Amino acid sequence: MLEIEHPLTIVGDIHGQLDALIRYFDAVGYPPKVQFLFLGDYVDRGAKALEVSLLLFCYKVRHPHMLHLLRGNHECMKMNRLYGFHEEVTRKRGSTMWRRYQNVFNELPLCARVGQRILCMHGGIPQNYKSWDSFRELKKPKTPKKCDEGLQVDLMWADPTQDKCNVFAMNMQRAISVIFGEKALTDFMKKLGLSLIVRAHEVSQEGFNFMFDRKIVTVFSAPYYCGNDTNCGAIMHVSPSYEISFTVLRPRMILTPENTDVVRQMENNYKTLMALSPDPNRGRHLQPVQPAQLAQLAKTGLKLVEPPKK
Template sequence: MLQIEHPVTIVGDIHGQLDALIRYFDAVGYPPKVQFLFLGDYVDRGAKSLEVSLLLFCYKIKYPHIIHLLRGNHECMKMNRLYGFHEEMMRKRGSAMWRRYQNVFNELPLCARVGQRILCMHGGISQNCTSWESFRALTKPKTPKTCDEGLPVDLMWADPTQDKCNAFAINTQRSISVVFGEQALTDFMKKLGLSLIVRAHEVSQDGFNFMFGQKIVTVFSAPYYCGNDTNCGAIMHVSPSYEISFTVLRPRMIPTPENAEIVKQMENNYQAMMALSPDPNRGRHLQPASIPPPPPPMPVEK
């Protein structure tokens, strides 16, 4: 687990969208001006996974204390072999380089704590975690088998659910890991003294989505995901005083007779959101709001 101090800007799924990554840097600043925490899923789906990951790796080497990279489920071999990265690497660099990338992905951490009150990961929480000691004892999974079991699989794959589920349940939609309800999240946060969970992993129409009384937020940074969605992308800012704000990117698409209805829907979705930026290509900033103080710790059973 990484320990990161704030201020920090948190980035969700990028999925090979180099243009979106550059737009975020243009909007809020480039390293080392801004400290960034990336929540994983740099590769697959988009056309420039190699360029995105290579740029982030270069920044990590040049500014190791400014750029922080977590591992998402697509930084596992079984995923990026199937969803675009392997095919892209075979065209651009070959299988040997693709395998070297897997070695790098195996070394990425799975979660990060921002200050003392915010916990970040790609997927979600786990019933395999009962204390901070569980995180301190966590080892990086380096085989397909260890990626799919225990605490690592939940940190990369788990989802919150609004269904009638207060605890943990099998994640039937993904056929891996778990879903968790509000009570499970509340108990988890009380045990660890947390105020907010930040995760990625799921598309959000506005680029971000709060759940369970703002105890957890999903940040998804790839606008116009897979070329067939009208979602915005967003990144999240944590100020020195734990104020939370967002920069949102609208999806870019050139209108044609064939896609006119899609472009119109994208524009309607964007105009429905508040606080539009005068420069829509650079994103917009939502006014900050302070996160609540952490809940009192749960009593320790003797």
């Protein structure tokens, strides 16, 4: 487990979208000006996963204390062999490079505590843990089999659910790990003295999504995910005083008879949640969330504010 101090910016799934990554850096600043925590899933799905990962590795080498990388479920061999990274790296650099990547992925940590109040991971909370020592003593899974065991599998794969699952249940949709409800999350946070859980792993139409009275937030940073023309990407900022804000990469769609209802619904959502920007930004908008339209985070002492200026 990483122990990180704030302020910092948290980035969710990138999935090989180099252009989105560069636009985020352009919007909020590059390392070491800004401290970043990435929640995993750098590879697969997108066309430039090799370039994304190499850029992040270079920043990690150059500024090791200002850029932190967690492991997502796609940084496991069984996933990135099937969903595009193996084919991309083999085509561009050969199969030896792909095998070396697996060695690097095996060394990535699985979770990070920000200050004393925020816990970050790619997937979700684990079912079996005892205390903070369970996380500090966590072994990095270095084989495909160990990626599917214990705390490791839940930190990379688990999902929150609004269904009638109040505690933990099998994750039937993914056929691995667990889903967890609000009671399980509340008990987990109370036991560890946490105010907020930050995770990635699931696409969100607005780029981020709060659940369970704002105790947990999903941050998804890859817009146009898998060819989806409607989803935004977002990154999250944590200030020195634990103030939370977001920068959103918004798709800009052309109105057609086929998508009129979808576009109008999106615009209504944005008018409620976001300060609209007139700048098309090469087909996409980079804009901050309007905090006045979002309630203060309940019972946590965290609040939403404007993102930091570049």
